[in-house]
Amino acid sequence: MFFGEQIKVQALGDDPASLTGLEVRLNHEGFEASTAPDKGELLRLAASPQKPDVILLYFRLDALRGSEACEHLRLANPDSAIIMLSDRNSEEDEVRGLDAGADDYIGRPCSLEVLMARIRANVRGRREAAGHRRIIEA
Numbered sequence: 001m002f003f004g005e006q007i008k009v010q011a012l013g014d015d016p017a018s019l020t021g022l023e024v025r026l027n028h029e030g031f032e033a034s035t036a037p038d039k040g041e042l043l044r045l046a047a048s049p050q051k052p053d054v055i056l057l058y059f060r061l062d063a064l065r066g067s068e069a070c071e072h073l074r075l076a077n078p079d080s081a082i083i084m085l086s087d088r089n090s091e092e093d094e095v096r097g098l099d100a101g102a103d104d105y106i107g108r109p110c111s112l113e114v115l116m117a118r119i120r121a122n123v124r125g126r127r128e129a130a131g132h133r134r135i136i137e138a
Contacts, residue, residue: 013058074101
């Protein structure tokens with residue numbers, strides 16, 4: 001729970017076993033997590049009116065494919081935080097992911113505690129920014 005609300009997390013990527021494990025652990029920790037291990041599900045998410053608070057993208061070895069998915073999802077989900085998880089930890093891969101629209105890039109291995117803290121921080125930042133927009137627009 002985060003300020004009395006469950007954070008909705010949608011995990012997408014190319015490693016179904018890791019995504020399922022991540023979904024189980026996040027749900028156990030109080031998040032509302034679901035996974036989408038294939039491209040069709042990714043396209044469905046982009047078109048869905050139900051937007052998650054956070055989209056986790058985990059493409060094990062294909063950082064370019066993850067960046068392309070990120071660009072597509074950023075256009076369709078401007079209010080969702082996008083966090084990329086990757087086994088590729090080079091500066092070039094991190095810059096590519098952030099430039100594609102990710103709000104955060106986490107190299108693996110990464111502890112669940114750090115991942116959850118980064119999820120909460122990204123949601124907090126988005127909510128605070130939305131609150132400031134309302135004040136400015138009012």
